[in-house]
Amino acid sequence: MTPSESVMKISHLYKSFGNNHVLIDFNFELYKGENVVVLGKSGSGKSVLIKCIIGLLKPDEGTIDVFDQCINDMDDTELDKIRAKVGFLFQSNALYDSMTVRENLEFPLRRHWIEVSQEEVNNMVMEALEDVGLAHTIDMMPIELSGGMRKRIALARTLILKPDIILYDEPTTGLDSITGSEIISLMIEIKKKYNTSSLIISHDMNCVRRASDRVVVLYDGTCYAAGTYAELQHHTDPKVKQFFEQEFKQ
Amino acid sequence: MSNQTRFQAFLSEAGELSRFAARFFAQCFRPRYEVSEFIRQCYIIGYQSLPLVGLTGFIMGLVLTLQLRPSMVDYGVESQLPAIVGIAIVREIGPVITALIFAGKIGSSIGAELGSMKVTEQIDAMEVSGTNPFKYLVVTRVMAAVCMLPILSVLSDAISLYGAYLGVNVRGATSFHLFWVEVIDSLAFNDVLPAFIKTFFFGFAVGIIGCFKGYNSKKGTEGVGHSANSAVVLSSVVIFILDLLAVQITDLLGFN
Amino acid sequence: MAKQTFNNVRLGAFVLAGLTFIIVLLYLIGKNQHLFGSSFVLKVQLDNVQGLKSGNNVRYAGIDVGTVKKINILNDTTMQVEMVIDELVKPVIRKNAIVSIRTDGLVGNKVVEISSSKTPASPVEDGDVLSARKSIDTDEMLRTLSKTNNDLAIITEGLKTTIGKINNSTALWNLLNEEGIPNHLKKSAYNIHQATDKANRMIADLQSIVLGVKNGKGSLGAIVTDTALGQNLNAAVLKIKEVGDQADRLSQQISSAVKGIQKDIDQGPGTVNALLKDSAMANKLNRSLENIQKGTDGFNQNMEALKHNFFFRGYFRKLEKEKKKQAEQNQ
Numbered sequence: 139m140t141p142s143e144s145v146m147k148i149s150h151l152y153k154s155f156g157n158n159h160v161l162i163d164f165n166f167e168l169y170k171g172e173n174v175v176v177l178g179k180s181g182s183g184k185s186v187l188i189k190c191i192i193g194l195l196k197p198d199e200g201t202i203d204v205f206d207q208c209i210n211d212m213d214d215t216e217l218d219k220i221r222a223k224v225g226f227l228f229q230s231n232a233l234y235d236s237m238t239v240r241e242n243l244e245f246p247l248r249r250h251w252i253e254v255s256q257e258e259v260n261n262m263v264m265e266a267l268e269d270v271g272l273a274h275t276i277d278m279m280p281i282e283l284s285g286g287m288r289k290r291i292a293l294a295r296t297l298i299l300k301p302d303i304i305l306y307d308e309p310t311t312g313l314d315s316i317t318g319s320e321i322i323s324l325m326i327e328i329k330k331k332y333n334t335s336s337l338i339i340s341h342d343m344n345c346v347r348r349a350s351d352r353v354v355v356l357y358d359g360t361c362y363a364a365g366t367y368a369e370l371q372h373h374t375d376p377k378v379k380q381f382f383e384q385e386f387k388q
Numbered sequence: 389m390s391n392q393t394r395f396q397a398f399l400s401e402a403g404e405l406s407r408f409a410a411r412f413f414a415q416c417f418r419p420r421y422e423v424s425e426f427i428r429q430c431y432i433i434g435y436q437s438l439p440l441v442g443l444t445g446f447i448m449g450l451v452l453t454l455q456l457r458p459s460m461v462d463y464g465v466e467s468q469l470p471a472i473v474g475i476a477i478v479r480e481i482g483p484v485i486t487a488l489i490f491a492g493k494i495g496s497s498i499g500a501e502l503g504s505m506k507v508t509e510q511i512d513a514m515e516v517s518g519t520n521p522f523k524y525l526v527v528t529r530v531m532a533a534v535c536m537l538p539i540l541s542v543l544s545d546a547i548s549l550y551g552a553y554l555g556v557n558v559r560g561a562t563s564f565h566l567f568w569v570e571v572i573d574s575l576a577f578n579d580v581l582p583a584f585i586k587t588f589f590f591g592f593a594v595g596i597i598g599c600f601k602g603y604n605s606k607k608g609t610e611g612v613g614h615s616a617n618s619a620v621v622l623s624s625v626v627i628f629i630l631d632l633l634a635v636q637i638t639d640l641l642g643f644n
Numbered sequence: 645m646a647k648q649t650f651n652n653v654r655l656g657a658f659v660l661a662g663l664t665f666i667i668v669l670l671y672l673i674g675k676n677q678h679l680f681g682s683s684f685v686l687k688v689q690l691d692n693v694q695g696l697k698s699g700n701n702v703r704y705a706g707i708d709v710g711t712v713k714k715i716n717i718l719n720d721t722t723m724q725v726e727m728v729i730d731e732l733v734k735p736v737i738r739k740n741a742i743v744s745i746r747t748d749g750l751v752g753n754k755v756v757e758i759s760s761s762k763t764p765a766s767p768v769e770d771g772d773v774l775s776a777r778k779s780i781d782t783d784e785m786l787r788t789l790s791k792t793n794n795d796l797a798i799i800t801e802g803l804k805t806t807i808g809k810i811n812n813s814t815a816l817w818n819l820l821n822e823e824g825i826p827n828h829l830k831k832s833a834y835n836i837h838q839a840t841d842k843a844n845r846m847i848a849d850l851q852s853i854v855l856g857v858k859n860g861k862g863s864l865g866a867i868v869t870d871t872a873l874g875q876n877l878n879a880a881v882l883k884i885k886e887v888g889d890q891a892d893r894l895s896q897q898i899s900s901a902v903k904g905i906q907k908d909i910d911q912g913p914g915t916v917n918a919l920l921k922d923s924a925m926a927n928k929l930n931r932s933l934e935n936i937q938k939g940t941d942g943f944n945q946n947m948e949a950l951k952h953n954f955f956f957r958g959y960f961r962k963l964e965k966e967k968k969k970q971a972e973q974n975q
Contacts, residue, residue, distance in 0.1 A: 194512050218518040232513035246517035431655040539662030546665050572672045580669060
């Protein structure tokens with residue numbers, strides 16, 4: 139895969155909560171059609187990074203450009219336009235408990251001011267559900283579904299807007315390894331089908347190995363190492379090594 | 389925790405609540421307006437609270453009448469029973485009991501709902517889905533509480549009065565028409581309007597406190613439970629404080 | 645979506661029910677205070693409104709026809725009460741209707757009562773000022789009542805002591821029993837009679853003098869022939885005559901009164917007789933006398949018993965001995 143066009147660029151990003159400096163001078167670039175995994179320990183600031191990108195958190199310093207637009211000083215309306223093109227899969231799925239699967243999927247469609255007829259909406263919902271293989275759950279409530287199914291519904295909700303970038307926040311956490319594998323397969327499939335760029339946050343080495351075109355190691359708030367899975371696997375730095383050693387132990 | 393830090397925590401919470409309320413007003417009058425969600429919340433907050441509020445109102449009216457009766461008979465003013473009960477219900481019992489029940493039902497449910505939405509990132513998900521969660525969740529709920537509590541309180545007054553009518557008729561006989569005429573005769577605008585107006589503030593207090601507690605819920609199940617609980621406690625206390633303020637203000641304005 | 649509509653229907657019903665109730669309530673209260681419907685204003689000026697407030701009811705012949713709108717102070721003794729009255733009773737209330745402030749029941753609210761007066765008058769118009777009647781304030785009434793009660797208590801007390809005194813006073817009874825009093829009265833009546841005789845004679849003398857003057861004897865006559873003076877004198881004489889007549893009548897009345905009293909005492913339908921001849925009283929007196937008699941009898945018996953008593957026997961013997969001694973000495 140040859141990286142072509144840059145869809146997202148992060149430069150000199152700083153973010154701190156009180157005295158806890160989470161991100162220190164983080165630089166990163168995402169190209170069209172590539173899957174990048176950000177690897178890091180819990181609490182190393184991966185989730186903060188991803189929330190900065192989507193505009194849920196405001197960075198202290200530095201710029202984030204998505205589709206060559208700086209999102210730092212955007213107001214809600216402009217931000218919403220960017221968000222319509224960026225999917226976000228939450229760690230805890232964040233399905234709306236009070237709504238059925240159909241309503242969950244319709245929600246972003248309707249909220250983003252997309253002018254579509256009810257019929258089109260139904261078609262899009264069905265298509266997204268078929269993509270994740272859960273068309274039969276359309277009238278169920280999220281509480282009735284298993285963890286893996288919920289993750290897939292959440293993914294369907296992310297997909298329904300046909301985003302150009304998908305941000306995955308620890309997609310395999312809380313799932314057994316088989317279900318996790320299924321989700322990873324789904325992610326790869328989607329990438330192929332829609333040619334999306336993905337930023338995946340994970341510390342699951344199985345996920346890193348299978349899904350990544352490129353890996354970025356986030357350590358001490360900065361981009362510590364970068365490269366393909368194979369390159370990093372043989373990295374000599376102990377801080378990088380520990381992630382890969384961990385997998386071999388399993 | 390020392391007294392000073394506790395006091396500081398109290399002040400900082402009061403400050404945060406005020407900012408939250410200010411944010412509510414800022415968002416309230418700016419588009420876009422979440423009308424359908426507002427109506428849905430009205431249905432949940434208003435209509436679905438009616439049975440509970442009606443039941444408590446009915447019992448309060450009945451019990452109040454039966455409790456007052458012996459004293460009234462002692463003073464030989466039994467015939468004034470409808471007037472006294474009517475004034476008590478319309479001025480105080482109706483609004484306050486309704487608001488307290490409302491705080492118990494709605495305050496806790498808003499606190500728990502928003503708390504768990506916060507904890508499970510649903511609020512973030514909404515924001516990502518092109519929705520201002522503050523408008524969608526907070527403004528609609530607070531507005532629904534503000535609009536529904538007065539209506540609930542008025543209906544509760546009506547049901548209470550019916551309970552009082554039955555109470556009067558437990559011993560003795562008064563026609564409904566006479567009861568009604570006596571109640572209306574004893575009431576004036578300055579009985580009804582201040583009581584009606586203060587229920588808007590009660591509704592606002594319950595809504596804003598429930599949302600505040602839920603929206604700022606700490607992570608975890610315990611955080612959600614704490615939000616729900618403190619929302620009820622705080623809003624009940626605030627209702628009494630507002631009631632005190634309301635009576636002072638009406639007194640000052642000479643409407644008492 | 646069908647569910648959504650159903651929800652909306654129920655929500656709508658709920659909201660409408662609440663709003664309808666509050667609106668009906670407010671309307672009925674407003675109707676009670678005569679805020680709706682056409683009305684007109686009547687005024688009345690009073691020196692004291694007795695705690696009347698705006699919003700109090702106005703009644704005409706016992707029917708609520710309006711409310712007090714405003715109370716103005718015109719000056720230090722005049723309050724003007726403005727009333728809003730239902731247009732419907734306008735033709736019924738007359739210009740000479742009388743307004744008073746009353747209390748609804750003993751402890752109720754103040755009400756303004758408009759009552760019609762007997763004489764005919766034209767119907768009132770908007771802004772008319774009606775005349776007021778000073779009404780009885782409950783407070784004042786109660787105050788008076790309590791004062792009356794106190795007075796009554798004092799009077800009763802006085803009456804009681806007086807009756808006691810009368811009962812105890814022998815002098816009065818003596819007086820009433822006295823035979824001489826009627827005679828005295830007769831004598832005084834006789835005296836009065838003589839006095840009037842004398843007065844008559846005096847008048848006769850005066851008449852002759854006046855006659856002389858009239859005929860113009862001497863310089864005095866010349867002065868008094870002036871007719872005005874003469875008339876004055878005549879009037880004076882007439883008055884003197886009248887005095888004499890009155891004295892006559894008085895003496896007659898006194899003599900008849902005395903006769904009446906005498907008759908009363910003798911025959912008995914009057915009050916004095918009742919007092920004197922009340923058989924119940926006599927019985928009571930009799931009984932008390934009997935009691936006293938009994939008491940003394942008892943005392944005698946006691947004494948007798950004492951005499952025979954062991955302790956006192958010696959003493960009584962000694963007493964007897966001494967008596968005997970005395971008797972012997974006396975002999």
